[in-house]
Amino acid sequence: MNVDLHTKSIEQLRNTYSHVEKYVKGNKPATRYEEATFGAQSTTNFHYRPTWAPDYELFDASRTKVILDDWYVLRDPRQFYYGNWTMTRAKQQDAMEASYRFVESKNLLDNIPTPVQKLVCDVILPLRHVAWGGNMNNCNIAAIGYGTVFTAPAMFHAMDQLGVAQYITRLGLTIGGTEVLDSGKDAWINQPHWQVLRRYIEDTFVIEDPFELFIAQNIALDGQLYEMIFESFVEQHLTSKGVSAIAMVTSFINDWFKESSRWIDAVIKIAADESDANNKLISTWVNKWGKRAQSSLEPIAELAFSEESQMAIDSSRSKMNERCKKSGLTIK
Numbered sequence: 001m002n003v004d005l006h007t008k009s010i011e012q013l014r015n016t017y018s019h020v021e022k023y024v025k026g027n028k029p030a031t032r033y034e035e036a037t038f039g040a041q042s043t044t045n046f047h048y049r050p051t052w053a054p055d056y057e058l059f060d061a062s063r064t065k066v067i068l069d070d071w072y073v074l075r076d077p078r079q080f081y082y083g084n085w086t087m088t089r090a091k092q093q094d095a096m097e098a099s100y101r102f103v104e105s106k107n108l109l110d111n112i113p114t115p116v117q118k119l120v121c122d123v124i125l126p127l128r129h130v131a132w133g134g135n136m137n138n139c140n141i142a143a144i145g146y147g148t149v150f151t152a153p154a155m156f157h158a159m160d161q162l163g164v165a166q167y168i169t170r171l172g173l174t175i176g177g178t179e180v181l182d183s184g185k186d187a188w189i190n191q192p193h194w195q196v197l198r199r200y201i202e203d204t205f206v207i208e209d210p211f212e213l214f215i216a217q218n219i220a221l222d223g224q225l226y227e228m229i230f231e232s233f234v235e236q237h238l239t240s241k242g243v244s245a246i247a248m249v250t251s252f253i254n255d256w257f258k259e260s261s262r263w264i265d266a267v268i269k270i271a272a273d274e275s276d277a278n279n280k281l282i283s284t285w286v287n288k289w290g291k292r293a294q295s296s297l298e299p300i301a302e303l304a305f306s307e308e309s310q311m312a313i314d315s316s317r318s319k320m321n322e323r324c325k326k327s328g329l330t331i332k
Helices: 018-024 032-037 082-105 114-124 127-144 148-176 178-190 192-204 210-240 245-249 251-274 276-326
Strands: none
Touching (some): 018 032, 082 245, 114 178, 114 210, 114 276, 127 148, 127 192, 127 210, 148 178, 148 251, 178 192, 245 251
């Protein structure tokens, strides 16, 4: 008896879902990011309008003055979806744990001179409340924004901000325990040099346009704050004084800021390129909130850098402006 074996190639008729296919242009296999993001925004059958905002649908592109023909153009260059975002953060968490083990095994934080420890606590510890504000604002962007490609990364960003707050909290607990955290909270609520920034954060809580909120929080404030504190103050100012341990246990914050800036810059550039009206509107928001954020950070710069404060605040504003100019905005 003879048995003939034959192979036959079966061509796959469809390489992705039909609602994704129109965004990947042709019958090509879609990436996991594309399948998790494109076509996922609810557009019909909402049944009722939200009682707290009856002028809008539950998901409504008209909540923002920025107009896009297709919101799925705001693609994240990192291509984050829930799976690879969590894996990326898990690896960073492992690296941070290794840094903490090293710092604690060598008593590097305990060996920091007391005046420098106090300066670190005075400058950095209240920022956990700022990061909490960033978490709240990006949650709001995810809630009232439109287009999964815009709102999903905003939710990831919100949880990253919570992670930043937790790392700052851990730094305080390692240096001085709960008393340091209580002092930081008291400074945030009562000390004069924090009140302008606190007012800025609280005013952003009531911004109704999700794209304007995106600008006020993620570009105008964070674009200057993280450059000034975790780049200039921690990485340069403290390290130049021989205090490198703070940079080691806050390295995630710096790495995260540089990584997330790629997404933020891409969103602004694509939206601004859509039309002259968008460009003008976004430029207006950046100038308005950028100037106010700079003013709110000036007292913090004085606290951190003393006589070098003006140089630090000018440098952080200049770097934010440069990012915006590369995105095609008109910066004044």
